[in-house]
Amino acid sequence: MDCTDNIKKRIEAYIEKNFSEKRRVHTYGVKDTAIELAKQYGCDLQKTELAALFHDLYRGVPENVLNYYVTHLGLDKKYLNAPNLSHGKIAAEMMQRDFGIDDREIIDAVSFHTTGRAGMTLLEKIIYIADAIEPGRNYPGVDELREIVKEDIDMACLVSLTRTIEYVSSEGNFLDHDTIDAKEYLEEMIYKKEKTYDK
Numbered sequence: 001m002d003c004t005d006n007i008k009k010r011i012e013a014y015i016e017k018n019f020s021e022k023r024r025v026h027t028y029g030v031k032d033t034a035i036e037l038a039k040q041y042g043c044d045l046q047k048t049e050l051a052a053l054f055h056d057l058y059r060g061v062p063e064n065v066l067n068y069y070v071t072h073l074g075l076d077k078k079y080l081n082a083p084n085l086s087h088g089k090i091a092a093e094m095m096q097r098d099f100g101i102d103d104r105e106i107i108d109a110v111s112f113h114t115t116g117r118a119g120m121t122l123l124e125k126i127i128y129i130a131d132a133i134e135p136g137r138n139y140p141g142v143d144e145l146r147e148i149v150k151e152d153i154d155m156a157c158l159v160s161l162t163r164t165i166e167y168v169s170s171e172g173n174f175l176d177h178d179t180i181d182a183k184e185y186l187e188e189m190i191y192k193k194e195k196t197y198d199k
């Protein structure tokens with residue numbers, strides 16, 4: 001991998017030049033929140049910073065362009081006409097191709113930032129929940145998540161995933177199976193933790 005400082009400078013320059021004000025502020029909000037969580041939970045700070053900076057590289061890109069990438073990068077057809085899901089998958093490919101990122105942990109944190117998945121790493125959880133609670137986020141229940149994550153990042157991710165599943169289902173939209181897998185995985189993890197405390 002190109003040296004981290006160099007990649008960081010390049011993505012920051014890219015953000016300044018190409019992102020809308022709204023997306024830029026969101027991205028830096030995610031970065032600050034993710035770094036705080038990385039310090040609290042003991043995750044690599046440089047990886048956290050890069051994953052946050054790259055996570056929405058393709059957010060806000062027109063749907064026909066995203067569909068073009070889904071087809072030409074050979075991604076699963078379920079990502080066609082699904083910008084909420086495809087933007088992370090495309091970013092995960094393009095950060096390798098255009099920025100030379102070859103660290104699997106960073107790539108996966110970007111790839112799974114909207115869905116989560118079974119076996120989520122700490123970095124994946126940090127980017128997932130930082131995306132949901134950065135200071136610019138304002139929706140019912142966001143303050144509750146901000147409180148929960150101070151105590152238990154698994155529980156915060158579980159609550160957020162559960163809400164997403166309820167919302168997407170109620171809207172009748174396509175739900176990526178990774179989200180259901182992530183919820184079940186975290187439920188099991190939390191159950192096991194509780195059992196350990198019980199002993």
Ligand SMILES: [Fe+2]
Pocket residue numbers: 055056059087088113114
């Ligand atoms: Fe995103």
Ligand SMILES: [Fe+2]
Pocket residue numbers: 026030055056131
């Ligand atoms: Fe985001």
